[in-house]
Amino acid sequence: MASRFALMIDPAASDDLRTDFADSFTVVDPTAPALNVSELSTQRGDGIFESIGVVEGHVQETRAHLARLAHSAQLCDLPAPNLAQWRQAIALATAHTGSGEGVIKLILSRGVEHGPAPTAWLTSAPAPDFSAPRTRGIRVVTLDRGIDSGAPSRAPWLLLGAKTLSYAVNMAAIREAKRRGADDAIFVSSDDVVLEAPTASVILRFGDRFVTPAPASGILHGTTQLSLFEHLAERGFATDYETVSASSLRQADGAWLVSSVRLAAPITAIDGDEMSHDAEFSASLNQYLLSPRD
């Protein structure tokens, strides 16, 4: 059984060539105070994160998550993370993840107000039981993200490709979905382009072709989507990054929200319209996603 675990990390410079960063780690009680009230993560949501799935002690797609952490840091003008240090921290946490499914979160905050350096920490915990959304599926609603699809390239300060800690809108969108009797949401641009879910990527199936919105449209490049596209290609399916219009959602032969811990959740309804759902195919996707992946 997995236990909860937390590690404060004294962030090393990206060019620090040490091979052992053990001195930079401090194990802390995840239920006890560890952060001070001047933390810019708490005051401003000013920082970045990654959530990584762990299955039977195997950390899934570490490299892709670390690459995205580094990309988010760059977009947010944070010092480049030392990936060897993060790898070692992840390895330390893995010893505590036990059997079953877990989640490791990496957090890199801008630090305390007027402070000298970022604050970094890692947590690991058992994952919630996601068997119901994986097998029975989820109902989603489309929600306007306010921005048009040209905004990300016009306005990089909107940080649309960065996984920042500023998720209040993402959480509000999920609450709105639940108010509407659904489980989750799909964000759509003001000019009717499908973007992403608040905490997942969107994958659509058209015949033997799988499509996901292009990351250039200001969405996060989903690590699970990437992994699943590799798998689908190996199974002989075509995979494409495309501009997907909101109206084409309902024309899909299948649709999933995919993310690192819930994995592939088949969509059974969009805005109240039922969607066809191939339970056996979804099971095969989750079987792949639960296998050790690097």
Place this chain on the structure above:
Amino acid sequence: MASRFALMIDPAASDDLRTDFADSFTVVDPTAPALNVSELSTQRGDGIFESIGVVEGHVQETRAHLARLAHSAQLCDLPAPNLAQWRQAIALATAHTGSGEGVIKLILSRGVEHGPAPTAWLTSAPAPDFSAPRTRGIRVVTLDRGIDSGAPSRAPWLLLGAKTLSYAVNMAAIREAKRRGADDAIFVSSDDVVLEAPTASVILRFGDRFVTPAPASGILHGTTQLSLFEHLAERGFATDYETVSASSLRQADGAWLVSSVRLAAPITAIDGDEMSHDAEFSASLNQYLLSPRD
């Protein structure tokens, strides 16, 4: 001299009629760990805040700040804050603000992940020295906020009128302004409507008339802007809430960014174009803003 001070608050229900909430407060060291790593404020920027100016021991516009805290809580589906409790917490902090200028921050987070209740705390600290921006003024750039001016009414889940902890974009906009050689930014909608600054309201002067963007356009209703409009009306000026086009910014006879702690910062340049700046008039605004206000 003001000292730093922090108080953890066990949030009382809004209908809790106690007159003394002292039992619900715990003084903590602002530089020591007080928050745990599962805090949704740190993980998701999921919560709300207020920053209140303190001048010579007087907390400015407490009522307006508490009203906005309650409004933000409602927009974010957080339990309604008990305002009597917050007033008492503010009074306790005021004893530590000393002479000169200070800032009290109120923070109401959704709490720890899967936890039973919100987490709340207050900090007070000396304010930075803002005499230079108040007297010499600030250079600003306009930055596209990505959203169109219709988004706030179409999509309340964007939380555009709430003062959430998810300020990563606001902070990124200020960094972008500095990269462009300016001090601060003014957000403009994708359809060319002036919104607000990342941490301030925009006030423009046209002759004897003062104008600020209407709060319905999805901006925060600035407590300092409200207070200053009352003051300007008392001095016989006209004050209006209007839709302000980005192109009309440069036609103003004067422009300010106003906020609770920096107060009125006259704008001396917009996107590199110099603006006229009446130093004496700005001084009169800051003299008013530094006087005790309720």
